[in-house]
Amino acid sequence: MDYIALQNHEHVFNLDKNQVNLQQILLQGRQDQVIGFEWGYARNQQHPLWAFCLNIARRQKGPSKRKGCPIWYTGPKFLNRCVKKYFKQQNKELEHMVSYGQNDLMILEPNLIAPVRGDDFTSECGKWRNHEGQNESKWTTEWPESSCIQYLNGIGAFAVTLYSHSWGEGLKC
Secondary structure (H helix, E strand, C coil): CCEEECCCHHHHHHCCCCCHHHCCEEEEEECCCEEEEEEEEECCCCCHHHHHHHHHHHHCCCCCCCCCCHHHCCCHHHHHHHHHHHCCCCCCCCCCCCEECCCCEEECCHHHHCCCCCCCCCCCCHHHHCCCCCCHHHHHHCHHHCHHHHHHHHCCCCEEECCCCHHHCCCCC
16 A cells, blocks of 8 residues: 555644544545545544445445446545445535534545545656556665655655555556
């Protein structure tokens, strides 16, 4: 998944933005899909949202109407649809840094966990997604001084996911 922690995640809970520390569930926000699926935090593993989503997943039958793209049935687009149904927001777009329910859930702003768009392969950070020809030494020698890490530290990102999308070769999601 290429998830890289940039600073201690405990600080996420000390953000004063809309009382993040009171939320039962925190989900990663993304610029290109509202919700990411690489990072999440739940104070209570028995929150009814999870059973609700599981029941939706169980009821899905037949071939995907979207050419078998897994993100519609198990990934971030599925989670987006599930959260909208659970919080009765089907006719609205979900928003970052808004509390849903009685402090049940908040989707964090993208700059905190996923500041690089999922479809970006050309920016200084997006270029790190091209894993062909890269070896591990590049990550230890070039990454710490890269313009990408400088950018991420400058915006206060807690982590970055440099999606390689190797699972989705040829899929149009």
